[in-house]
Amino acid sequence: xxxxxxxxxxxxxxxxxxxxxxxxxxxxxxxxxxxxxxxxxxxxxxxxxxxxxxxxxxxxxxxxxxxxxxxxxxxxxxxxxxxxxxxxxxxxxxxxxxxxxxxxxxxxxxxxxxxxxxxxxxxxxxxxxxxxxxxxxxxxxxxxxxxxxxxxxxxxxxxxxxxxxxxxxxxxxxxxxxxxxxxxxxxxxxxxxxxxxxxxxxxxxxxxxxxxxxxxxxxxxxxxxxxxxxxxxxxxxxxxxxxxxxxxxxxxxxxxxxxxxxxxxxxxxxxxxxxxxxxxxxxxxxxxxxxxxxxxxxxxxxxxxxxxxxxxxxxxxxxxxxxxxxxxxxxxxxxxxxxxxxxxxxxxxxxxxxxxxxxxxxxxxxxxxxxxxxxxxxxxxxxxxxxxx
Amino acid sequence: xxxxxxxxxxxxxxxxxxxxxxxxxxxxxxxxxxxxxxxxxxxxxxxxxxxxxxxxxxxxxxxxxxxxxxxxxxxxxxxxxxxxxxxxxxxxxxxxxxxxxxxxxxxxxxxxxxxxxxxxxxxxxxxxxxxxxxxxxxxxxxxxxxxxxxxxxxxxxxxxxxxxxxxxxxxxxxxxxxxxxxxxxxxxxxxxxxxxxxxxxxxxxxxxxxxxxxxxxxxxxxxxxxxxxxxxxxxxxxxxxxxxxxxxxxxxxxxxxxxxxxxxxxxxxxxxxxxxxxxxxxxxxxxxxxxxxxxxxxxxxxxxxxxxxxxxxxxxxxxxxxxxxxxxxxxxxxxxxxxxxxxxxxxxxxxxxxxxxxxxxxxxxxxxxxxxxxxxxxxxxxxx
Numbered sequence: 001x002x003x004x005x006x007x008x009x010x011x012x013x014x015x016x017x018x019x020x021x022x023x024x025x026x027x028x029x030x031x032x033x034x035x036x037x038x039x040x041x042x043x044x045x046x047x048x049x050x051x052x053x054x055x056x057x058x059x060x061x062x063x064x065x066x067x068x069x070x071x072x073x074x075x076x077x078x079x080x081x082x083x084x085x086x087x088x089x090x091x092x093x094x095x096x097x098x099x100x101x102x103x104x105x106x107x108x109x110x111x112x113x114x115x116x117x118x119x120x121x122x123x124x125x126x127x128x129x130x131x132x133x134x135x136x137x138x139x140x141x142x143x144x145x146x147x148x149x150x151x152x153x154x155x156x157x158x159x160x161x162x163x164x165x166x167x168x169x170x171x172x173x174x175x176x177x178x179x180x181x182x183x184x185x186x187x188x189x190x191x192x193x194x195x196x197x198x199x200x201x202x203x204x205x206x207x208x209x210x211x212x213x214x215x216x217x218x219x220x221x222x223x224x225x226x227x228x229x230x231x232x233x234x235x236x237x238x239x240x241x242x243x244x245x246x247x248x249x250x251x252x253x254x255x256x257x258x259x260x261x262x263x264x265x266x267x268x269x270x271x272x273x274x275x276x277x278x279x280x281x282x283x284x285x286x287x288x289x290x291x292x293x294x295x296x297x298x299x300x301x302x303x304x305x306x307x308x309x310x311x312x313x314x315x316x317x318x319x320x321x322x323x324x325x326x327x328x329x330x331x332x333x334x335x336x337x338x339x340x341x342x343x344x345x346x347x348x349x350x351x352x353x354x355x356x357x358x359x360x361x362x363x364x365x366x367x368x369x370x371x372x373x374x375x376x377x378x379x380x381x382x383x384x385x386x387x388x389x
Numbered sequence: 390x391x392x393x394x395x396x397x398x399x400x401x402x403x404x405x406x407x408x409x410x411x412x413x414x415x416x417x418x419x420x421x422x423x424x425x426x427x428x429x430x431x432x433x434x435x436x437x438x439x440x441x442x443x444x445x446x447x448x449x450x451x452x453x454x455x456x457x458x459x460x461x462x463x464x465x466x467x468x469x470x471x472x473x474x475x476x477x478x479x480x481x482x483x484x485x486x487x488x489x490x491x492x493x494x495x496x497x498x499x500x501x502x503x504x505x506x507x508x509x510x511x512x513x514x515x516x517x518x519x520x521x522x523x524x525x526x527x528x529x530x531x532x533x534x535x536x537x538x539x540x541x542x543x544x545x546x547x548x549x550x551x552x553x554x555x556x557x558x559x560x561x562x563x564x565x566x567x568x569x570x571x572x573x574x575x576x577x578x579x580x581x582x583x584x585x586x587x588x589x590x591x592x593x594x595x596x597x598x599x600x601x602x603x604x605x606x607x608x609x610x611x612x613x614x615x616x617x618x619x620x621x622x623x624x625x626x627x628x629x630x631x632x633x634x635x636x637x638x639x640x641x642x643x644x645x646x647x648x649x650x651x652x653x654x655x656x657x658x659x660x661x662x663x664x665x666x667x668x669x670x671x672x673x674x675x676x677x678x679x680x681x682x683x684x685x686x687x688x689x690x691x692x693x694x695x696x697x698x699x700x701x702x703x704x705x706x707x708x709x710x711x712x713x714x715x716x717x718x719x720x721x722x723x724x725x726x727x728x729x730x731x732x733x734x735x736x737x738x739x740x741x742x743x744x745x746x747x748x749x750x751x752x753x754x755x756x757x758x759x760x761x762x763x764x765x766x767x768x769x770x771x772x773x
């Protein structure tokens with residue numbers, strides 16, 4: 001692309017079709033990338049225009065607007081955009097949890113600014129401004145890197161969940177498997193970090209995280225396999241497309257219930273928060289983390305919570321489609337409303353029941369969830385053989 | 390044990406695995422106040438426990454020796470902020486016994502009402518704590534909401550919410566305020582309905598019940614040997630209540646049945662110790678209704694307070710009553726002056742918490758908050 005005429009910024013807003021760019025990374029329609037490309041055309045174009053005003057016909061302006069740099073820069077903006085949306089969804093989740101839990105408990109919930117929306121800002125500021133203490137006898141490298149890995153993995157997973165067939169990061173044929181694989185990685189680092197902290201509460205909390213994982217992971221994977229069996233693909237778009245007429249939670253109702261509770265356990269929300277059970281283990285595996293590290297861990301927890309809700313919505317509630325209507329003008333909003341409904345159910349569960357004991361969770365996972373998951377698989381197999389699907 | 394486990398166990402012995410002491414407290418979310426529980430854990434199970442109290446020691450008993458009898462009453466409120474009324478009642482009762490006076494009928498019934506309001510409010514505080522210990526904040530807030538109505542009754546009666554400073558040596562500070570009987574009956578009737586919300590939330594939930602059922606059994610003999618008193622003891626099958634068996638004030642003139650669980654089995658678990666307090670709250674409601682009727686029958690202008698001498702004759706006096714948490718005793722040694730020579734308080738919690746070793750024997754780490762919540766810790770009276 002040669003340096004344009006720089007007559008007006010408005011000209012840059014009418015950006016070209018990004019698929020004309022030979023380096024464009026997405027072969028199909030991708031809304032956030034389009035927005036990012038347009039944003040870079042405005043920003044980079046203005047920058048190039050200003051430089052060109054000072055030094056006419058320079059190389060930098062040409063470089064800023066060549067195909068490769070356009071793609072690189074719009075990829076950076078694209079990443080930022082995807083993360084910001086995931087982050088805002090988490091903030092809304094946080095606000096909803098505070099408000100709904102408050103109403104369950106017969107109180108108002110937080111009222112800090114704009115009906116409580118600013119509570120998240122206050123919390124973020126507070127954790128950010130706290131002193132960043134590191135206990136003297138911890139294994140420092142593991143202690144610090146575990147936070148980065150846990151939070152990084154949570155962000156990665158949260159960003160990988162597609163909001164619609166046009167709002168995604170990757171569109172693999174094995175998308176569901178990849179998301180669940182990254183999702184299941186964090187408990188390992190929780191175990192390692194509990195060990196690294198040189199604290200008995202943390203150690204017990206880390207071991208409990210491992211105990212929790214071996215109890216819910218197997219039924220969860222069986223249900224993922226069942227879902228892919230039902231629609232014949234691990235591709236998320238295909239799973240959603242298969243639910244255009246009837247949502248999957250009707251043929252595999254048992255699977256929906258089991259997956260819902262496994263999803264609560266996966267993001268370590270109450271009542272399955274045994275790894276950080278505050279009345280027993282103070283703060284569990286997070287005991288020695290202070291300030292921003294703790295804040296980031298909480299952010300990671302809620303990111304994983306939103307992933308859980310998103311996966312339930314994709315696998316059982318038809319993702320971003322509505323039965324008999326199909327696609328809408330804003331499928332992302334449809335998807336988020338479904339995910340928020342699942343989160344609402346999770347909040348009600350949190351408000352209604354007590355924390356489950358670790359051995360009870362093991363019993364639940366292997367003696368209740370596991371048989372139910374297998375029965376669910378059998379039902380789906382029968383449906384498949386009977387030719388219903 | 391199967392034979393296949395033997396080499397594993399042998400290898401475990403060679404591995405030199407260690408049992409680990411975990412110290413819970415003094416700043417720990419499960420300890421309602423400042424106390425420490427040292428737990429020796431073998432994997433997930435507890436093999437030994439050692440409670441340590443005394444972080445809140447204020448020299449309460451020594452301080453009373455430098456005060457007039459009348460000026461000790463506000464101090465007794467600070468023994469336990471949840472059950473302030475019973476402690477000041479106990480103190481006034483002990484001094485009246487030493488003086489050898491009989492207080493007016495009306496004051497006796499007012500004290501019964503105040504005591505039972507205090508008992509409900511204290512049990513609701515306990516219920517709130519059980520909720521947080523089991524990891525559910527809804528129970529906490531609902532119980533605190535119900536407690537608020539009873540604190541309002543305290544305000545109606547004497548102007549203060551928690552540290553009431555209401556009973557006096559020779560009666561009570563003031564007569565019941567106008568419309569107090571109407572308000573208290575309304576509150577009690579409302580409570581008897583609203584309490585079922587919380588009961589449904591807990592007892593209909595298999596998670597709550599399975600957290601408490603079948604753990605930490607205590608036999609009658611253990612209760613007797615370790616000195617466990619109060620609702621926890623009655624949950625384990627001991628049929629003893631000072632209100633009925635050694636009645637003070639006018640408890641012998643109101644009809645009530647002491648709730649006791651497991652009379653035949655003679656052994657009770659955590660769930661029984663939980664259930665007994667819930668039943669006691671309804672029992673207290675009945676007592677309040679009867680006592681309010683008696684107050685109304687006595688009439689408006691009846692005396693509610695006697696004038697008493699400031700100096701107590703030399704001698705020793707022993708007073709006891711049924712605190713919400715157990716049996717509290719005050720032992721007064723007077724020397725004829727206007728100050729006590731010695732005032733010893735026997736706190737029920739101080740004795741009950743020593744049962745934590747027996748209660749924690751063989752349970753899991755996750756059970757400890759559920760089990761020790763049934764003691765209903767209050768450090769103000771434990772450490773004094």
